[in-house]
Amino acid sequence: MLSSESLAKIDLEIGNYPAEHKEAAVMAALRIVQEEQGWLSGETIRDIATYLEIPPIRAYEVATFYSMYELEETGRHRIEVCTNISCMLRGSDGVVSHIEERLGIKVGETTADGRYTLREVECLGACVGAPMMQVGNGYYEKLTTESIDAILDGLE
Amino acid sequence: MAQIELNGQQLEVQDNQMLIQVADAAGVYIPRFCYHEKLSVSANCRMCLVEVEGAPKPLPACATPVTDGMKVKTRSAIARDAQQGTMEFLLINHPLDCPICDQGGECPLQDQAVSYGKDNSRYHEEKRAVSSPDIGPLVATAMTRCIHCTRCVRFGEELAGIMEMGAAGRGDHTSIGTYLGETIESELSGNMIDLCPVGALTSKPSRFSARSWELLSHNSIAPHDCLGSNLKVQTLRNKVIRVLSSENERINECWLSDRDRFSFEAISGNDRLMTPMVREQGRWRSVDWHGALEFAVEGLRRVIAKQGAESIGALISASSTLEEAYLCQKLIRGLGSHNVDHRLQQQDFRDDQLDQPPPGLGRSIASLESVKAALLVGSNIRKEQPLLGLRLRKAVLGGAEVASISALDYAFNFSLRFNQMDAPSAMPKKLAEVAAAVAKAKGVAVPEPVEQLLDSNGISGEADEIAEMLLKGGQDGAVILGFGALSHPRAATLKMLAHWISELTGASFGLLDRGNSAGATLAGSLPLHQQSESNPAGLNAKEMVREKLAGYLLFGVEPELDSLEQSAAQEAMVKADFVISINPYSSAGREYADVILPSAAFTETSGTHLNCEHQLQSFEGAVEPPGDARPGWKILRVMANMLDIDGFDFISSEEVLEEVKAGDRGTTGAQLPDWELIAGDKPRVIQDQRLESVNEISPYRLDSTLRRAESLQITRDNQLSKVSMSSPEMERLGIEENRAVVISGIGGRVSLPIISDQRVPAGCIHIPLATEEGQVLGGSSFVTLEID
Ligand code: SF4
Numbered sequence: 001m002l003s004s005e006s007l008a009k010i011d012l013e014i015g016n017y018p019a020e021h022k023e024a025a026v027m028a029a030l031r032i033v034q035e036e037q038g039w040l041s042g043e044t045i046r047d048i049a050t051y052l053e054i055p056p057i058r059a060y061e062v063a064t065f066y067s068m069y070e071l072e073e074t075g076r077h078r079i080e081v082c083t084n085i086s087c088m089l090r091g092s093d094g095v096v097s098h099i100e101e102r103l104g105i106k107v108g109e110t111t112a113d114g115r116y117t118l119r120e121v122e123c124l125g126a127c128v129g130a131p132m133m134q135v136g137n138g139y140y141e142k143l144t145t146e147s148i149d150a151i152l153d154g155l156e
Numbered sequence: 157m158a159q160i161e162l163n164g165q166q167l168e169v170q171d172n173q174m175l176i177q178v179a180d181a182a183g184v185y186i187p188r189f190c191y192h193e194k195l196s197v198s199a200n201c202r203m204c205l206v207e208v209e210g211a212p213k214p215l216p217a218c219a220t221p222v223t224d225g226m227k228v229k230t231r232s233a234i235a236r237d238a239q240q241g242t243m244e245f246l247l248i249n250h251p252l253d254c255p256i257c258d259q260g261g262e263c264p265l266q267d268q269a270v271s272y273g274k275d276n277s278r279y280h281e282e283k284r285a286v287s288s289p290d291i292g293p294l295v296a297t298a299m300t301r302c303i304h305c306t307r308c309v310r311f312g313e314e315l316a317g318i319m320e321m322g323a324a325g326r327g328d329h330t331s332i333g334t335y336l337g338e339t340i341e342s343e344l345s346g347n348m349i350d351l352c353p354v355g356a357l358t359s360k361p362s363r364f365s366a367r368s369w370e371l372l373s374h375n376s377i378a379p380h381d382c383l384g385s386n387l388k389v390q391t392l393r394n395k396v397i398r399v400l401s402s403e404n405e406r407i408n409e410c411w412l413s414d415r416d417r418f419s420f421e422a423i424s425g426n427d428r429l430m431t432p433m434v435r436e437q438g439r440w441r442s443v444d445w446h447g448a449l450e451f452a453v454e455g456l457r458r459v460i461a462k463q464g465a466e467s468i469g470a471l472i473s474a475s476s477t478l479e480e481a482y483l484c485q486k487l488i489r490g491l492g493s494h495n496v497d498h499r500l501q502q503q504d505f506r507d508d509q510l511d512q513p514p515p516g517l518g519r520s521i522a523s524l525e526s527v528k529a530a531l532l533v534g535s536n537i538r539k540e541q542p543l544l545g546l547r548l549r550k551a552v553l554g555g556a557e558v559a560s561i562s563a564l565d566y567a568f569n570f571s572l573r574f575n576q577m578d579a580p581s582a583m584p585k586k587l588a589e590v591a592a593a594v595a596k597a598k599g600v601a602v603p604e605p606v607e608q609l610l611d612s613n614g615i616s617g618e619a620d621e622i623a624e625m626l627l628k629g630g631q632d633g634a635v636i637l638g639f640g641a642l643s644h645p646r647a648a649t650l651k652m653l654a655h656w657i658s659e660l661t662g663a664s665f666g667l668l669d670r671g672n673s674a675g676a677t678l679a680g681s682l683p684l685h686q687q688s689e690s691n692p693a694g695l696n697a698k699e700m701v702r703e704k705l706a707g708y709l710l711f712g713v714e715p716e717l718d719s720l721e722q723s724a725a726q727e728a729m730v731k732a733d734f735v736i737s738i739n740p741y742s743s744a745g746r747e748y749a750d751v752i753l754p755s756a757a758f759t760e761t762s763g764t765h766l767n768c769e770h771q772l773q774s775f776e777g778a779v780e781p782p783g784d785a786r787p788g789w790k791i792l793r794v795m796a797n798m799l800d801i802d803g804f805d806f807i808s809s810e811e812v813l814e815e816v817k818a819g820d821r822g823t824t825g826a827q828l829p830d831w832e833l834i835a836g837d838k839p840r841v842i843q844d845q846r847l848e849s850v851n852e853i854s855p856y857r858l859d860s861t862l863r864r865a866e867s868l869q870i871t872r873d874n875q876l877s878k879v880s881m882s883s884p885e886m887e888r889l890g891i892e893e894n895r896a897v898v899i900s901g902i903g904g905r906v907s908l909p910i911i912s913d914q915r916v917p918a919g920c921i922h923i924p925l926a927t928e929e930g931q932v933l934g935g936s937s938f939v940t941l942e943i944d
């Protein structure tokens with residue numbers, strides 16, 4: 001079930017396109033619902049498709065095409081460490097191993113309490129501040145062991 | 157027009173064509189995977205790269221329009237190099253499992269790998285593996301073989317009209333499948349098997365049963381709908397392994413419905429009767445043909461001696477060949493009876509005395525694609541006549557407008573401009589409103605019987621709009637009646653109104669009946685055929701089962717399922733003194749027949765079908781019937797000879813056809829509409845307390861063969877055949893989902909669970925016909941419910 005708040009936001013997006021092209025709002029709709037629910041379940045994608053009057057597989061194609069749509073439940077905080085070339089040269093391996101140690105999980109895993117998910121990602125375009133990571137919507141650059149601890153301590 | 161040079165050859169070609177089309181027409185082969193002439197261009201496989209002079213790099217021929225002065229080389233070093241490169245990439249992740257792949261031997265990838273591939277691979281890394289979802293009983297998947305051409309996806313989206321397959325993921329993680337592994341619902345899904353250029357989608361019912369090069373291919377004609385789709389029946393050691401479509405632009409193009417493609421399973425299945433059987437003192441015994449026919453002939457003679465020839469009747473399957481239907485009625489008439497009919501699911505015969513042409517579309521099949529307006533009356537064209545549905549869908553995509561007057565909210569794969577869904581008893585009124593609106597617009601007087609059908613509200617605004625739509629469509633309009641109209645208690649009224657509408661608007665008039673009904677009509681398998689002093693009218697199918705005759709000749713039918721009056725038919729068969737059942741299946745008629753004669757199924761006999769374009773299409777048998785089974789026309793011929801009936805000296809089915817053609821007088825007498833015949837019709841009377849039943853039959857339960865085709869039986873389409881009502885109606889009556897209630901009708905009382913179905917109108921109940929549940933109806937339109 002999509003909440004009325006989400007539907008209101010989706011309607012706004014639909015309004016950006018010609019009336020007979022409701023489906024154009026599919027990316028925005030997926031994002032809006034993901035922001036609210038944390039991830040996109042099969043049922044949720046079907047609901048979005050139904051609302052936009054497209055076949056569910058059509059919405060699913062979009063949801064699976066972009067890696068930023070979450071199709072599985074994740075921890076409350078998604079910690080995404082860049083391990084691409086610039087960050088790697090500036091010590092991203094150490095960043096990953098420090099977080100792994102601190103949280104007691106490996107890359108790709110979620111902590112048992114459902115708080116954190118740790119992932120490796122490719123270049124996020126912030127090479128100037130390497131090594132860097134993204135947590136939720138925030139970028140954290142020039143990471144050190146201390147700053148990482150401080151950032152993680154700051155997350156509820 | 158454009159002048160191009162193709163491999164040095166000068167060609168004058170149409171503008172707006174793609175290079176690949178021009179090359180195909182000129183007989184120059186360009187390799188391809190994703191391009192298909194009936195699908196949109198997606199240009200994603202890159203196999204068709206060719207060299208175009210002046211272009212910096214090779215261009216895809218399927219997506220490059222011709223321009224004047226273009227110089228194209230399809231086999232130059234640059235082109236070959238590009239094609240070989242593409243092939244090498246395609247093969248990187250393709251498994252080397254051709255020896256166990258059903259596509260092996262007829263695989264475009266295999267063939268093109270031989271022509272354009274290298275002799276060994278430079279790729280030594282790990283190959284990709286993709287899991288294969290179960291997408292239903294008809295299509296088997298092996299998705300590791302998929303090359304992502306998206307033909308299957310485009311077919312669903314563009315032709316079948318429901319996008320069920322899709323491409324999830326991206327890059328080398330792309331995988332083709334259904335939404336969360338759901339099963340496919342389309343009535344045309346088998347075409348994806350033909351389209352798939354690799355072995356990713358193959359036929360489940362035919363899986364692992366033969367290699368393609370071992371198969372013998374025979375041309376044939378499909379028996380289950382009124383199109384007469386052209387088939388290739390492919391056999392191995394006298395067994396039908398699979399059925400494919402045979403291209404015929406006029407009829408089925410390159411497509412085939414799942415029904416026609418997979419019904420062969422029953423024929424190759426194990427419910428086939430191998431020897432004639434007779435019942436003596438309640439025990440079944442196999443006998444030889446002579447013994448069985450003597451037994452049958454004696455039985456008939458006994459009945460005639462005791463109760464007269466008029467106490468014998470023949471019920472003929474609408475899937476029979478023209479020849480079978482002709483001989484069957486000739487035999488019955490030769491005995492002195494005129495009780496013969498193939499219309500087991502009709503209940504209104506008031507217009508029988510009119511001399512009507514065989515049912516048909518009233519226009520060419522291909523022209524349905526370009527109609528501008530259509531009025532569907534009780535027609536679920538999509539499921540009843542899948543390939544006509546496909547043509548009409550194309551028309552709608554091209555801007556045609558469609559109105560539907562029906563008693564079920566059919567899930568069409570095209571949009572309706574007007575959807576007048578209401579209880580069956582409201583259909584005549586709704587159609588009368590349209591007729592009256594058309595008449596009003598044309599300034600024609602409305603005949604009294606039509607006037608009578610309208611209620612005090614007169615003509616609705618929507619009826620006026622439908623009339624306007626049809627008038628605008630003119631000759632590019634089509635009025636089409638389907639099963640919901642033909643099986644309607646007031647079918648004659650609907651036919652006359654629809655006919656009148658088509659006359660006034662210039663639209664074509666189409667009656668889309670099942671199978672070879674048109675052929676059976678031409679063959680005279682009707683109680684009133686070419687009536688004369690010496691050939692009086694007999695009983696129709698409904699009267700035959702109601703009046704409980706002493707003897708029945710059943711040709712390919714199981715009346716307890718095929719008749720609209722299932723329970724009456726069952727009773728009539730059990731009560732009869734003598735029943736002869738001629739059919740291919742061992743389990744048919746066991747309960748009540750006295751003799752069962754094993755006949756050839758549709759791929760095993762020669763014969764002719766008359767399609768909805770009134771085109772006669774003859775075919776040969778593809779395989780020998782199993783055991784002692786014999787072609788139906790031969791059984792009837794020998795039986796008639798043994799009964800000393802004259803005029804049965806045919807030595808081939810062609811001779812039978814010649815006789816039918818010679819005897820065809822066309823239609824001469826009075827035609828539709830004849831208002832006198834429906835003069836008594838009253839406007840709808842609403843009956844309290846009783847629920848009106850909506851007639852529907854699953855597309856996969858239409859005849860004995862389909863009911864035995866196992867894979868079709870477990871499709872989603874067939875699962876829908878449950879007793880259902882709309883949810884507001886269930887709420888009103890206080891019935892929860894799946895709750896069992898006692899339903900009583902003329903046919904008895906049964907306790908059945910009810911499910912909700914939005915397609916059913918208020919005040920109605922949907923009880924699927926040709927099922928055990930259907931028995932309760934007993935041919936009546938009303939049932940009552942008791943909730944305990
Ligand atoms: S399954 Fe077959 S038709 Fe569909 S995309 Fe893959 S290769 Fe093409």
Ligand code: FES
Nearest residue numbers: 082087123124126
């Ligand atoms: S490489 Fe890490 S942000 Fe670019």
Ligand code: FES
Nearest residue numbers: 199201202204218
């Ligand atoms: S056939 Fe042209 S790109 Fe596939």
